[in-house]
Amino acid sequence: MSNLLNTLFFLLIVLPLNKSEDSCPNCGSNRFTKNGSIHNKKPKYSCLDCGRQFVKHSTKIWISQQQKELIDKLLH
Numbered sequence: 001m002s003n004l005l006n007t008l009f010f011l012l013i014v015l016p017l018n019k020s021e022d023s024c025p026n027c028g029s030n031r032f033t034k035n036g037s038i039h040n041k042k043p044k045y046s047c048l049d050c051g052r053q054f055v056k057h058s059t060k061i062w063i064s065q066q067q068k069e070l071i072d073k074l075l076h
């Protein structure tokens with residue numbers, strides 16, 4: 001059971017911190033600027049600290065919903 005709780009805490013706390021949509025996926029900086037867009041019209045961003053170019057992903061929302069359902073099942 002403790003292993004399960006550790007996994008839950010990892011999913012709830014560590015992953016969202018690492019996958020924040022408002023930070024550079026390479027260095028974690030939140031100093032970035034919009035820099036054009038890619039082929040499917042998604043805005044592209046350029047990190048001001050490390051120069052990495054990236055697009056924001058919407059998978060975090062899906063993961064968060066999965067996490068909520070999982071927690072509800074296990075704790076209630």
Ligand SMILES: [Zn+2]
Nearest residue numbers: 024027047050
């Ligand atoms: Zn960066």
